[in-house]
Amino acid sequence: MxxxxxxxxxxxxxxxxxxxxxxxxLCGVVGVHVLLRRLPFFAMALGHATFPGVxxxxxxxxxxxxxxxxxxxxxxxxVAALGARERVDDTSAVGVVLAGAFALGVLLLSAQAGFxxxxxxxxxxxxxxxxxxxxxATAAVGFAVLAVLAALHKELxxxxxxxxxxxxxxxxxxxxxxxxxxxxxxxxxxxxxAVGTILAVALLVAPAATARLWxxxxxxxxxxxxxxxxxxxxxxxxxxxxxxxxAGATIVLVAAAFFAVSLVVAxxxxxxxxxxxxxxATAAARPA
Amino acid sequence: xxxxxxxxxxxxxxxxxxxxxxxxxxLTGAVGxxxxxxxxxxxxxxxxxxxxPGVVIAFLLDRSILLGALAFGLLTALLLAxxxxxxxxxxxAALAILLTSFFSLGVVLVSRTRTFASDLTAFLFxxxxxxxxxxxxxxLVLAVLVLAVLAALRKELxxRAFDPAGAVALGYRTVVLDLVLNVLIALVxxxxxxxxxxxxVLALIVVPAAAARLLVDRVATMxxxxxxxxxxxxxxxxxxxxxxxxxxxxxxxxxxxxxxxxVALFLVAAxxxxxxxxxxxxxxxxxxxxxxxxxxx
Numbered sequence: 008m009x010x011x012x013x014x015x016x017x018x019x020x021x022x023x024x025x026x027x028x029x030x031x032x033l034c035g036v037v038g039v040h041v042l043l044r045r046l047p048f049f050a051m052a053l054g055h056a057t058f059p060g061v062x063x064x065x066x067x068x069x070x071x072x073x074x075x076x077x078x079x080x081x082x083x084x085x086v087a088a089l090g091a092r093e094r095v096d097d098t099s100a101v102g103v104v105l106a107g108a109f110a111l112g113v114l115l116l117s118a119q120a121g122f123x124x125x126x127x128x129x130x131x132x133x134x135x136x137x138x139x140x141x142x143x144a145t146a147a148v149g150f151a152v153l154a155v156l157a158a159l160h161k162e163l164x165x166x167x168x169x170x171x172x173x174x175x176x177x178x179x180x181x182x183x184x185x186x187x188x189x190x191x192x193x194x195x196x197x198x199x200x201a202v203g204t205i206l207a208v209a210l211l212v213a214p215a216a217t218a219r220l221w222x223x224x225x226x227x228x229x230x231x232x233x234x235x236x237x238x239x240x241x242x243x244x245x246x247x248x249x250x251x252x253x254a255g256a257t258i259v260l261v262a263a264a265f266f267a268v269s270l271v272v273a274x275x276x277x278x279x280x281x282x283x284x285x286x287x288a289t290a291a292a293r294p295a
Numbered sequence: 296x297x298x299x300x301x302x303x304x305x306x307x308x309x310x311x312x313x314x315x316x317x318x319x320x321x322l323t324g325a326v327g328x329x330x331x332x333x334x335x336x337x338x339x340x341x342x343x344x345x346x347x348p349g350v351v352i353a354f355l356l357d358r359s360i361l362l363g364a365l366a367f368g369l370l371t372a373l374l375l376a377x378x379x380x381x382x383x384x385x386x387x388a389a390l391a392i393l394l395t396s397f398f399s400l401g402v403v404l405v406s407r408t409r410t411f412a413s414d415l416t417a418f419l420f421x422x423x424x425x426x427x428x429x430x431x432x433x434x435l436v437l438a439v440l441v442l443a444v445l446a447a448l449r450k451e452l453x454x455r456a457f458d459p460a461g462a463v464a465l466g467y468r469t470v471v472l473d474l475v476l477n478v479l480i481a482l483v484x485x486x487x488x489x490x491x492x493x494x495x496v497l498a499l500i501v502v503p504a505a506a507a508r509l510l511v512d513r514v515a516t517m518x519x520x521x522x523x524x525x526x527x528x529x530x531x532x533x534x535x536x537x538x539x540x541x542x543x544x545x546x547x548x549x550x551x552x553x554x555x556x557x558v559a560l561f562l563v564a565a566x567x568x569x570x571x572x573x574x575x576x577x578x579x580x581x582x583x584x585x586x587x588x589x590x591x592x
Contacts, residue, residue, distance in 0.1 A: 042385075042388055045385070045387055047337075047387040047388055047390065047391035048336070048337040048340070048387055048390070048391070050391070051337070051340065051391065051394070055494075089565075098334040098335075098336045098337060099331050099334070099336055099501060099504075099505045099508075100505075101336065101337075102336030102337075102339070102340065102497065102501035102502075102505070103501060103502050103505055103558065103561055105340070105497070106494060106495075106497050106498035106501060106502060106554055106557075106558070107498070107502070107554065107555065107557075107558035107561075109494050109554075110494065110495075110498065110550075110551040110552075110554030110555050110558070111551075111555060113420060113494070113548050113550075113551035114547055114548060114551040114552060114555055117546055117547060117548035117551060118546055118547065205344070205395060205398060206395055206398075206399060208391055208394075208395055209391070209392065209395030209396065209399070211391075212388050212391040212392055212395070213391075213392050213395070213396075215388075216384055216388040216392060219383055219384070220383055220384070251407075252403045252406050252407060253402050253403055253406035255399075255402070256398075256399035256400075256402035256403045256406065257399070257403055259395050259396055259398075259399035260396055260399050260400060260403065262396075263392055263395070263396030263399070266392055270378065270384070276383035276384075
């Protein structure tokens with residue numbers, strides 16, 4: 008493990024480590040809600056669709072994350088409006104908005120010079136170049152998102168499992184839906200400097216899906232998922248520094264490796280557990 | 296009008312690009328109808344990203360990019376069926392994890408090369424203006440193959456889309472049918488990815504088909520219209536990007552222009568669809584149902 012400690016000396020790497028830990032924990036918590044509501048595709052679309060916002064912000068000279076955030080709100084509204092039409096289902100609406108918004112961003116950007124490099128950083132992140140300002144932004148967003156999630160915990164969980172029940176109890180269901188979508192959006196935007204838009208989706212989905220393989224209890228999932236997120240981020244960063252490969256992508260590969268291993272060895276929901284359960288069921292069904 | 300739509304295509308590389316997008320437009324239109332009917336847009340999106348490591352590995356080993364992409368496309372189709380079968384994980388989480396991890400694998404591999412950023416951009420947006428004769432032949436072969444399979448399995452796939460329980464009851468293996476459709480989507484992605492890039496492939500698959508679905512009801516007409524819209528969007532997009540880039544000095548990426556034109560066509564379809572329903576709806580099912588209700592009262 009000595010190379011692990013050795014890897015993390017040096018100012019820019021320490022900043023990267025801090026950012027990785029914060030993003031891993033934040034995405035781990037929010038990801039549990041993304042999975043409960045079956046929002047992975049929406050998160051993916053949002054990741055692509057905030058792109059024109061970033062480009063416009065860069066052209067106008069305002070904060071990039073602010074541009075991405077505002078454009079993301081527009082996309083949330085568009086998807087909701089298109090999906091409400093009779094013959095356009097949600098999935099296709101998301102697909103159309105995703106492709107259209109992303110292409111718009113590329114179009115805006117292609118008119119500029121130095122197109123390829125900015126784009127790559129935006130898509131797959133560039134964690135070793137995070138600035139103190141990015142760290143502060145991630146920390147502030149993280150605390151805000153976690154505070155709102157804690158405050159609305161009961162309502163959001165009820166909404167995920169029993170929407171009619173939530174409506175019957177008199178809660179504003181639509182408002183809560185929009186609030187959750189906005190939390191996902193803000194989390195995604197805050198993760199862009201570290202891992203980029205496409206890979207932020209991985210940090211939202213993979214740790215939460217892994218945690219769900221190990222436990223059925225929501226409380227335990229909400230603890231395990233951020234721990235897995237942090238572990239993926241730290242190990243991924245160390246591996247990428249050691250072998251000099253892209254950091255964001257390595258973090259995602261580590262998160263996916265945790266998931267793949269859990270898929271096989273997890274006690275109840277893994278492959279081994281399911282085979283054992285099936286064998287037991289056949290044994291029980293056989294007449295004595 | 297001819298100035299805009301015909302003149303740019305006097306140049307040989309513009310002719311090849313046009314032929315490629317028209318071929319792809321027809322192909323993706325036909326497959327896209329099934330993607331939209333079965334709500335597989337996320338599967339299509341995942342496949343466009345998971346072929347990336349295949350492309351990179353083939354490039355590093357100096358083998359055919361087509362073969363590399365094909366291998367990873369088939370691998371994705373198989374893994375998807377395998378992981379999605381675990382109830383605790385669910386289809387969409389499995390898709391998101393496969394998509395991002397395969398894409399990351401590609402990024403890690405490509406990050407070892409010097410031309411990282413421009414390679415990544417080329418993969419995402421393609422270089423339709425550099426399509427050569429061999430690319431065209433590959434696209435043509437794959438298009439004929441995919442369209443032949445679609446035509447042969449048309450009845451089964453439509454049944455599977457509208458009545459999954461009925462398909463099972465009639466003894467069709469829906470798992471096999473799903474796998475076939477996923478492999479067909481993978482083939483389309485592979486055919487298109489080198490020329491037009493992943494983001495454009497997704498747009499070509501989903502947008503014309505979603506637009507056609509707004510306008511017509513029959514599956515065969517829908518596929519034909521989607522193909523037509525895809526080809527028309529490709530033509531118009533290429534012409535506009537050429538005209539603006541050459542005539543006005545503002546460089547517009549050709550692939551992205553095509554997507555924006557397609558989305559504009561979709562928006563037109565979405566705004567005329569209610570009119571069409573109004574005109575056709577006098578004796579339509581909705582009116583009949585309303586009349587029935589009135590009579591019951």
